[in-house]
Amino acid sequence: MKKKISLRVIRRISFYYEALLKLNLPENTYISSRKLEEVTGVSCNQVRQDFFYLGISIGKQKKGYLVKKLFKELKKILSIDHSSKVIIIGAGRIGQALSNYKLFKDRNIMVTALFDIKKELVGTEIGKPGQKKPILHIDGLETYLMENPDIKIALLTVPEEAAQETLDKLIGHGIRGVVNFAPKILKVPKETREIQLINDCIGTSLYKIVYQLYSKK
Amino acid sequence: MKKKISLRVIRRISFYYEALLKLNLPENTYISSRKLEEVTGVSCNQVRQDFFYLGISIGKQKKGYLVKKLFKELKKILSIDHSSKVIIIGAGRIGQALSNYKLFKDRNIMVTALFDIKKELVGTEIGKPGQKKPILHIDGLETYLMENPDIKIALLTVPEEAAQETLDKLIGHGIRGVVNFAPKILKVPKETREIQLINDCIGTSLYKIVYQLYSKK
DNA sequence: ACTATTAATTTTAACTTAAACAATATCACG
């Protein structure tokens, strides 16, 4: 029985992983919790506690964690030690930006196709040579998913008017996890259980920053 | 002395606010905590506790909260009862998408200009007629901010290679709050205190969804 | 061998959410 890890911890773990990517240290060197604090902003105490909690006790006193080992452990926890395929629904600016997002490689996440309804987009490809992805019509979604049953994740970047309806359609066609980028909070229908939805609405954090800045006193 | 509100509460408050926007109810009708749960996914207990905590005790038994009053209270808490001006650094796909983001209006947040270094972009305008925003060269940033001292917030959508450097520059020129959309965790220099930075890196939530979906068991 | 640094672990405190419950206003109904 595996311990449940909260999304908050997962987020920090992803920070540590990103830090390793960013620093690009040789695999046989060490990185300390202090250094991780410096790069990620997460306190070294928290770093160690996270590692302890997760059963990562691979540190060496006075040196830190072996980069190679740490990479491996973090990947395992994040479930990015194997490759995941995703599709993007909506080939507008956000969708295209996401599909071009080069770091997907380091995270073992692959965009296989984009879907849209705009005539001028459907049938074209986007991306750099060698990693082009087709833009397909959304009517072909069901067929596509039947032919590619290992695709369980969709990134939703359609206009907000169409967002909820599209989400429902995705779920109906077997998608199990969705990140919603449309500026509108979506909900999964009650009946359908076990669907993972993250509302990562663009602009949400504006509220936070405005609050922090202007609510003072 | 004002009570400190955590960002987590602020996020929920913004959900309630978004729910009101979405439902678009007449101002003189009522909305219950149950209904808010239905729309936002936040439990009605939590809703009531939030309101209690924040001193919003405007509910009527058996009916709920008067939409008009609730709007007013939420706006006040979120500090969007007055207008805030922001600039966008990076006029690429994400930056353009953000600048077109129509909901800014309802949130009293205005994009006044975009900045970039690309020759083909600088000097042009984007946006629908009547709300066009200029794209300026980033070299003009300092001057622009001196002429518009009420702009304290920047949205950062530059490529990740330039992100940290650009953030430092922004801070140097008096920007006080930044939302970073580049796929890289940034940090504010230690010396500079009181700068609000939110790393809202595009793609961060992919880790979460992948974990939730593939780590099962 | 001593010192300083760092990890592992435990303890404590803070924060967050959930649950419970009393109070009250509205509505249905006779």
Add this chain to the structure above:
DNA sequence: CGTGATATTGTTTAAGTTAAAATTAATAGT
């Protein structure tokens, strides 16, 4: 028009979760 049932709030209390701090142990370097 009165009355009772009920929905819904305001408030408190408890539980659960998360983060911080403190402590212990180990090891590298001098």
